[in-house]
Amino acid sequence: MDDLLAEFVAETREMLAALGSELVVWEADPSDKERLDQIFRFAHTVKGSCGFFDFPRLEKLSHAAEEALDEVRRGTRYPNELMVSAILAVIDRISDYIDAIDSDTQLPGDGDDALIAALAADADDAEIAALQKSGFDSDDKLRTVSVQRSIRLPVTLLDRMMSGVSDLVLARNSLARSLRDQGGHLELDGPFERMSTILDDVRDAVTRMRMQRIGCLFAALPRMVRDLAQELGKQVMIDVEGEDVELDREMIETIRDPLTHLIRNAMDHGIETPAERRSVGKREIGTLRIQATQSGNQIYLTVHDDGRGLDEAKLASKAMAAGIVTEDELAGMSMEEKHSLIFSAGLSTADEITAVSGRGVGMDVVRANVEKIGGSVKIMSQRGSGTAIIMRLPLTLSIIDTLSVSNAGQRFAMPRSNVEEVILGSDEDLRFQELGGGRFIDFRGQRIPCLFLCDILGVPSEVPVAERTFIVARYTQYDCIAFAVDAVHDHEDAVIKPIAPALTSTGLYTGATLLDDGTPVLALDIASIGLRSGMLIGRKRISDEIEAEESSVDKDQGNHPSVMLFVGFDGGQRCLPMADLARIETIDAAQVERHGGVARAVIDGAMHRLAGLGPDDVPEGKLRLLRMNDAGQDAYYAIRAIIDVVESESEVSPGCDIAEISGYVIIGGKPVPMIDATQIMASVASAERKAEAER
């Protein structure tokens, strides 16, 4: 294929991938003008290239998308879910074309016109829905976002290079030390520095050859979840954590498929429909939580859903019917063992095998794939609450940046990646406190739980606490722990070598590194140590906070309220305290009646006034409502789209004479108006009373 054409293919693929993901992110916050501009520029560039290379069909498609985006940019069109879906469908089609060009095959047939028609402002829902069903397998989308212009290499060659560079780095460090000790050879410094910088660069590149942030795998997930949710008619929020955890590239490729399957499973069989969730008292929006953590020399990848959990009775009977277990065997099984039956081949507990998942070949393949790379997979589930699938993957460690610390004269290595702060005991801003059975440090107004390395290791230290050094390691957004060590000596690149399982199973060490003189230095397993200390509040994610807030009887939130952030009908961001939110409703716009500037709808058999709609606002398609509720009074507030549940970064600052607004809170660094539920409910109630009186 032509060089120029190859470039076009590669660049357009990159643009399309960026376009797709930016679009999904923008959808959550349509008021982000900058992002919209960027998206428009992408679309414009794609159109330009397609025209230049004389692909009229491609040009037509991209032009249609560009036009739709331009209308939104200029404010002559309101974006909605359907439009975004239509644009994504066009992006997928262009992608298919690009693939065909790349592989020199026949361009896919027709259907372009239908896609373009779907983009028109007054497209029929049915048309779009039809498009999505005939759709492009979400799986393929994950694949097209791949690395361009690559070559194949035998892995052994790569490994040889990596270990060569590892040794080079250590040799360089040793040389650096010798130079320092010798002193006085100034003319050597310049050349040495140059060599050192170049080596750092090479090392960086080489590490990247094998290791890759798992975030790259996660990047495609929001889109996949969005598409699946639409297809399944469910509402699912995805929560991703641990994007910075690094894995061997080969391993990432191997878990790509299993991860996809697990997510599909969770969304298809785990998370219930909004109606079902409501009926069991859950929030309509299901949460899918994907988390990657590193502990010892293992990586844990968890897929957690808050859906209906496994029905072990059903699972057991299906397994018996499939001949996998006998009744006697079942009788002797624990709950966890019964849950593990789901990994058996030839089993499907889905009542219908949907196109999305459930052919009974999924879970056993997941387990096989994970075990093939030396890992394991486990399932934990609770009926009614949800399911967690935990994959454990071995880690090939390479060079890690470490801090060298000591306790009682023995050196240890601590990974530098999570270290936020190193504080000397003599620092004026530091105060050490013992409260109850716990130890804490108070540093610049923040109280951090504190662990003594000497206690962790069981080897007493002779250094008084006030003279120790405190290393603050961050675990999650909310958790950090300060480790008190005798001293911090150095920071250096260390090649962490594996150590016997008998030692890693203590939960104290992840490996060992060697100093230049051959002295072994044990690498501390900060992750495990922190987890086992019981001092981490736990994975206090936003969704956990919602649970806590919802169950609190007191509506008075205290300082930083948890709020539902959304886009109002006029396109502006607003928020509503979670304590005031009873439920999220969705109705057909057709149900809304407008009389004399007032919008009403029949909900749950009763006629309700809808707040949040201006006199000229005409809803289309589906209308989202936030239901507020207080002492028997209801009010429904119409919104365009939900963004997320977040914790505000400030207290409510009152003083606003706009009706419906009680004040402002800071979210994401910006002030967001907060809806005054009480006032809205009161005004709706009084208006109803007035209307009643008049009848």
Next chain:
Amino acid sequence: MIEQGELILIVEAADRLLAVRAVDVASVNEIDNVVPVPGGPDYIEGMGAQRSRALTVIDMRRAIGIAPQDAGKANDRSTGQQSDGRCLIVSRGDYHYALRPDRVLDVSPAFENSKPVPKGLGEAWARVSRGVVETATGSALLLDIDAILQGPERASTKIKAA
């Protein structure tokens, strides 16, 4: 399962002659710079190093499960003899170990095929033995290296109390 003529490495621990197949041992080296592993099991002496490999150094006596002072009856071979620090280096995949006996003695071919483990060795010794082999130095107990690497039964459930 040693055949006549196979090379055997003979070591001594707790006054017993012990044997391992020479091919199972990567090398025999002095390992001095051993750092302790706080919180690790008793039978693991610490971490050592050899040619940029981290070694887990195992005290053979403790790994077998006999108390260090239990040298049994006084015996000519052990009186006044110091250990020379030499260890048997073995590997299991990515993990490298140094097994420290009281002394490393010799390498010799087996005089005849090994015989099965006799009765009455005691629980600890029985766990790590695979047979008896005759060598130039005398009758030696053939060791199961993996059983030694695993450590005594107790170690798997009990980590050295801090």
